[in-house]
Amino acid sequence: MFDLHVTTGIVASVVCFLLYAVPILTFKRVIRKGSVEEFSCIPYILTLFSNLTYTWYGLPVVSSGWENWTLSGISSIGVLFSSTFIIIYTWFAPRGKKKLIMMMVSALVIIVVSAVLLSSFAMHTHQMRKAFVGSINLVASVLMYGSPLVAVKQVIRTKSVEFMPFYLSLFSFLTSLLWMLYGILGKDPFLTAPSAIGCLMGIIQLIVYCIYSKCKEAPKTNPDIERADVMKVSASQEDTKGQKP
Template sequence: MVTSIRVVVGIIASVVCVLLYTVPVLTFKRVIKEASVGEFSCLPYILALFSALTWGWYGFPVVSNGWENLSLFGTCSVGVFFELSFIIIYIWYAPREKKKFVVLMVSLIMAILCVIVSFSTFTFHTHQMRKLFVGSIGIVTSMSMYSAPLVAVKQVMKTKSVEFMPFYLSLFSLLTSLMWTLYGILGRDPYITVPNSVGCLTGILQLVVYCIYSRCKDPPKTHDDIEKVISELEVAASLEDTNGCKP
């Protein structure tokens, strides 16, 4: 019974998570249209790729016991596809210096992933120890990204406007974190439960701030103010899909 419920919860979490992975699509449509990345940074997508790869490996049967985390593996596989697509588009339209930086960073995270895969496969010989090793790395990666959604909260409190913190994005991020938390609890998996519990807290904070400041009258903004906020929140949004979906 518990296993069946966990499968259903995992499917729901995966569906919402895939929707969140599509959040940056509009940003990259603009990049393609303008044939330029401007001052836009690719680093958040590189970090998101590393997170998806790490958690995807965690859900793979070599680390997990059989396909107990099939939903996690499937979701992260979709995430890897999206993040790689975004990065390839960025490289295509970026100037030479930025291309070199992105290629270097992607090569670095792939090298780190190879070390993680090799070490967890050949050094540890039980699923429990492999999950401890890979799961701990996943938690550190996930927790390091939770400052990103707080950028949106900071801007809302600074401008007293919720214009740049969409309600439904915050809501679906919270719902996804809740689903993955429940998924982890049902599977008695602390490596999935812990980071998503923190995600629930940041999601609740965003909704509380939204409710408070949505009643405020939006102050006038200059074009420069709007451009600055959009630039900062593009970084937050690119990581929020990962925060909501990581686990």
């Protein structure tokens, strides 16, 4: 029998997989250049946080049975992707950034482990566990979807979209849209609310990209400065000729 809720979850998982895979292009560049340049690791750390919490949320311990198996499955894959990206980033990052990344990752791991222990042993119904873990998921998702605003700020400041890949913004929007639909069909506010915020963030990113993707021309040199440089070179050449015997 056709189940629209499950089908939407499967489609959302496929698009979500593409979203997780998009940064491979970014990290190929990082490895090739041996530098993280102006790329930020914050989106990947917050993605790891969100994936860890949603993996736990989708398991039968929290959800009723396997009603959210698609969510748990794709989130666990997201954990592998984001962990790999963070490791690569840390390897090529400057010493100061390495310490900050390790502190942030350690903090989120402590939060997730604490949530797992509390929901497993201190709460005895699925309703209580879903409310508790879902609230943490809500915060994690809002942070994850809001993290690209760091890149948006940089795009506006530099007037360049070099460090905000288009496909990352596109798949982020599509993933949010599909998970929002999945949450609506499953009557799950802890999926619907953060995904709706993700849709809004994705739209903002796409608008900013469209505006600044046209600003790719290198800044033109002031003609007065060029003329002054030419005159200096000419004068220098004349002095050299005058000094010859």
